[in-house]
Amino acid sequence: MDGLQSSPRRAQINQVAEQLFSRKGYHATTMREIARALAIEGGSLYSHIASKQVLLFELVLACAEEFRRTAQAVIAEGGSARDQLRRFMRQHVAVIAASIDRAAVYFHEWRHLDTGQQAVIRQQRDEYDEFLRAILRSGIASGEFAAMDEKLVSLQILSQLNWSYQWYRPEGPLNSEDLAEAFFEIVMRGLEPR
Amino acid sequence: MDGLQSSPRRAQINQVAEQLFSRKGYHATTMREIARALAIEGGSLYSHIASKQVLLFELVLACAEEFRRTAQAVIAEGGSARDQLRRFMRQHVAVIAASIDRAAVYFHEWRHLDTGQQAVIRQQRDEYDEFLRAILRSGIASGEFAAMDEKLVSLQILSQLNWSYQWYRPEGPLNSEDLAEAFFEIVMRGLEPR
DNA sequence: CGAACATCCTAACGGGCGTTAGTTAGCAAG
């Protein structure tokens, strides 16, 4: 929740909004509900936020930046393509696991942003995707991964990582590192040259 | 769209609702919008449907039944576990590809159903998941697949299949059979015993 | 102490929604 925590009350608003947006959807969540969860009145929220829409945008943006930050760190740290892929997947699952609600808002509620805001998010997503593709390409070039359609494989990997917010629960029996590792194993077996 | 097409107008309503629910979300779609897309008035929709909620429920249910029907056919047809898995994945992608909008509503908008309706859908989903798990188990038993946590692997497979509605476009360069085949190849390589 | 500021309350604005009930118009059948 970096960069969003300008005050304790603002942090609370973000937290509650994230939960409610995730569970009920952006449009089905009212400002009065968010306020009620904080034991204040709906009109009071506007002391802290510009609008409902801006609130959503900032939540989505914060998550996008978290994904980017972690991917950048993976790339910056270098290592073999296999290692980078493992770390990339680990980080990805970790971001989701840190807050399932945030992930849900990021993956789905962003669609309710206006056109300009959506374009910003789309660009961030594309940049993030490009990190993975770069890893796959370098693995192919180094011979660590079999030749493949790296665009499609990156979509496949991201698909399984992204959808996990729908069923994975960090408080369950499986910790996020083991989950990522399990995913990585199968993916890696599929990618290894033969 | 089986079982839902009681009249031409009803079919149109379903089609438009599906599109709008998919693109804007259930709550952000108004009955007046659905009506407007059909060049009638909002109040007129109630000659054909009981309520907005029931409309959503029936759309989601129709898709759930389509998934189930195709999975049942795969199992009924038998064959090796490998073949069944391939066909299962093919059918899954085919159902999504048949209507991305329907898939989006099924995978996400179902959350806006009431508690009782959700329970119905959840049960259908669980039954569907069980089809895949049964295939994986039989593959393990027959030695076609390596031993594994079949629950987790089924979630992994379903994750990549399910998320595809977010990026796959049937009118694009890749047809749904080739997509399913590409997914199957990597999955299978990961599942094969070593 | 008084002023400034932050935060909250509150009433209300302007607008909108899902749905209902009564009416109307067109069509088909007797």
Added chain:
DNA sequence: CTTGCTAACTAACGCCCGTTAGGATGTTCG
């Protein structure tokens, strides 16, 4: 021609929403 039915229109109900502007309250600082 008359009657019955279907499907649409329409006005309105009952309720709700995001947001604003003015006021009230508590805290901090000079």
